[in-house]
Amino acid sequence: MVNPPHEAMHHIFRHDLHLFSRLKDVLELPLPAVVEAVVLPNDLTETRPVERRVDTLLRLDSAKDGSLLLAIEAQGKKDPAKPASWAYYVSYLWKKYGLPTALLVVCQDRATAEWAARPVASGPAYMPTLSIRPIVVGPHNMPVITDPAKAGExxxxxxxxxxTHAGDPDIGAILKALSTALQDVPENVADPIIEFTAQGLGKRPAQDIWRTLVAVDLSFYKSYLSEELREEGRSEGKAEGRAQASADAILVVLEQRGLDVPDAVRARVTGCDDPELLHRWLTRAVTAASAEDIFTDE
Structure with missing residues (x-):
């Protein structure tokens, strides 16, 4: 079943058509400098009643190396049936368009990424015939960007x-860097980034962190997510709702980083109703050596 993280993992490549080319260092591949990128129809359905759709399909045009097709698949878990489908996608597209065809798989956990990267052949080991080996992007090779300046670049x-790092202990610092970077860009640039991030985090604890950061750091934006947060604030009591969300986010960040959260710290955080103080604690939570360190200088 298609879910928000699945959609965000491949739609981000439609939003920024040159993003794949900028993964040269991450993937350690001599990727061409793309002059033009075009989103192609993702419907691979045949005339017979068998529907097959690749998640996202791009044509990348390079002045030096010509054109290639890039099929992008978001994969949330291991699926033994997928390699055969991927082989079909690649061979069908190669035949239909007559262009070199590559497959990129985007994952959110290391185990799925390692599974997806394994070469799989249609035939026995002594006669492989048709092999599929995707290029994989996931938490094992994507950079951890915790510097707002780097995020803004x-x-x-x-x-x-x-x-891709939605489940990592560093996700709080990653999200804080992104929300800080978004403060300096126009609303029409920030809005899709806010939404893609919200979708991609799914129902993980990181979603609460992101919603709080959007409410606090990006409250001047009018995106769907920002409006949703403000509506929640109105229905629950604006100050109380925001304070509760901030307190929850602080505790989630500390727990996700593997830090022990004593009852005294938990009580002090949940009992605070000062938005500015909670925001300072949340900022410190992403780098603090211990839970108590968030109260430094208070």
Whole structure:
């Protein structure tokens, strides 16, 4: 079943058509400098009633190396049936368009990424015939971007970093860097990044962190997510709702980083109703050596 993280993992490549070319260092591949990128129809359905759709399909045009097709698949878990489908996609597209065809698989956990990267052949070991070996992007090779300046240099890459590292202990610092970087860009640039990140985090604890950061750091934006947060604030009591969300986010960040959270710290955080103080604690939570360190200088 298609879910928000699945959609965000491949739609980010439609949003920024040159993002794949900027993964040269991450993938350690001599990727061409793309002059033009075009989103192609993703419907691979045959005339017979068998529907097959690749998640995203791009044609990348290079002045030096010509054109190639890039099929992008978002993969949330291991699926033994997928390699055969991927082989079909690649061979069908190669035949239909007559262009070199590559497959990129985007994952959010290391185990799935390692599984997806394994070469799989249609025939026995002594007669492989048709082999499929995707290029894989996931938490094992995507950079952890925790510097707002670095995040601001490439917002799409920073968003992909956040999506692929959604379950990592460093996700709080990654999201904080992204929200800080978004403060300096126009609303029409920030809005899709805010939404892609929200979708990509799914129902993980990181979603609460991101919603709080959007409410606090990016409250001046009018995106769908920002409006949703403000509506929640109105229905629950604006100050109380925001304070509760901030307190929850602080505790989630500390727990995700593997830090022990004593009852005294938990009580002090949940009992605070000062938005500015909670925001300072949240900022410190992403780098603090211990839970108590968030109260430094208070």
């Amino acid at each position: 490439d917002l799409a890459l920073a968003t992909l970093s956040a999506i």
